[in-house]
């Protein structure tokens with residue numbers, strides 16, 4: 001293991017050269033007693049080169065999209081063009097403050113205004129709010145809106161139905177708004193079981209949450225029938241739009257029966273993500289729900305942009321400080337502007353064809369449970385053949401991929417497929433990279449038969465070998481003892 005930066009410390013070594021200080025910075029002359037440090041702060045003293053080497057070395061121990069393939073299903077780990085990183089660092093974007101007067105930030109407001117409009121346009125909704133800062137918070141916001149809709153109508157409803165393939169945040173968000181979760185099974189095609197849905201629906205049904213394409217990478221073909229069943233009891237249709245990467249320029253959720261949807265800008269629209277954020281999870285709604293959206297929205301009057309609080313009496317309120325994650329929203333704006341409608345459609349077409357290519361090529365080597373359907377932008381394979389024949393688990397396969405410089409797919413999710421491996425190549429990968437991945441997976445399948453013991457030890461060539469997955473959570477200790 002590399003040393004920590006503290007272990008690289010050497011007294012009085014410096015990473016900078018500055019002229020001698022000629023002002024009084026003695027703490028006792030600058031701060032009252034109670035604000036002063038009681039003991040010297042110990043900081044590592046290292047040279048500039050030491051610092052550079054240290055962090056470059058650490059970064060290489062990690063995996064990132066610029067280093068290697070990252071087919072983490074449901075997460076859309078695509079390559080994000082560096083132009084947006086360059087532009088959001090421009091001082092006119094990076095250094096503005098949310099409390100600045102509106103007339104000094106007209107450009108920023110215009111960006112947000114246009115982004116609201118573009119997101120509404122590509123999803124077929126009346127309006128979109130940019131305030132939620134994660135997919136999960138978008139869900140929470142959308143469900144609050146569903147709740148407000150029913151409260152306004154005097155509807156006594158308290159249940160949200162979800163398929164068993166739902167992402168874990170869905171039931172969590174349902175609980176957070178105080179509704180009950182009703183789970184229904186998927187059918188043998190990996191779609192909503194209509195019969196089970198009919199049995200679950202009643203006058204208590206406040207809404208239905210659906211990911212489309214679902215977490216198996218399958219487009220929900222019966223969507224019109226499902227939305228009719230839900231709308232017949234005055235329930236609302238919520239779309240988890242984390243998988244929107246499959247639909248851009250092809251399907252508008254607002255036109256196929258959905259009433260509310262969240263977008264994951266950090267998945268679909270070019271924000272690097274992982275490690276907990278920052279993200280952005282705007283929501284779009286149909287016309288009669290606009291009055292419930294969080295305040296403020298950006299609006300325009302007489303050519304001037306302003307924060308619009310006009311519907312604050314019907315709004316669910318504010319769900320985040322200030323206006324959401326501005327810099328993430330700007331990245332999405334740049335991405336959308338660069339690609340335009342045609343470019344966006346090509347994103348999804350390429351994402352879908354890449355996933356189908358992998359699904360087809362891996363079928364001879366791994367169980368692919370729903371292979372009779374074309375997949376959308378991702379698909380689910382399973383390590384069940386390997387497990388049954390050789391005792392090698394999906395976890396071992398995933399660990400072995402790390403040895404080959406490839407990030408593992410999402411594993412053991414969705415829960416309804418045993419030994420699941422959820423693979424999402426994204427549109428940004430070339431055929432050559434996909435072929436390398438196929439070769440790696442085929443090699444691992446052979447290895448499972450020929451030397452299962454190696455796989456159970458994997459990874460062998462990474463800076464950190466197999467870790468205890470739960471220890472860090474149960475015994476968190478990130479303190480360095482000097």
Ligand SMILES: *Cc1c(COP(=O)(O)O)cnc(C)c1O
Pocket residue numbers: 074075134135136137167169170211215240242243264279281
């Ligand atoms: C990622 C994801 C979410 C949650 O989004 P966060 O931004 O991580 O909160 C919800 N549903 C699905 C299907 C997802 O893939």
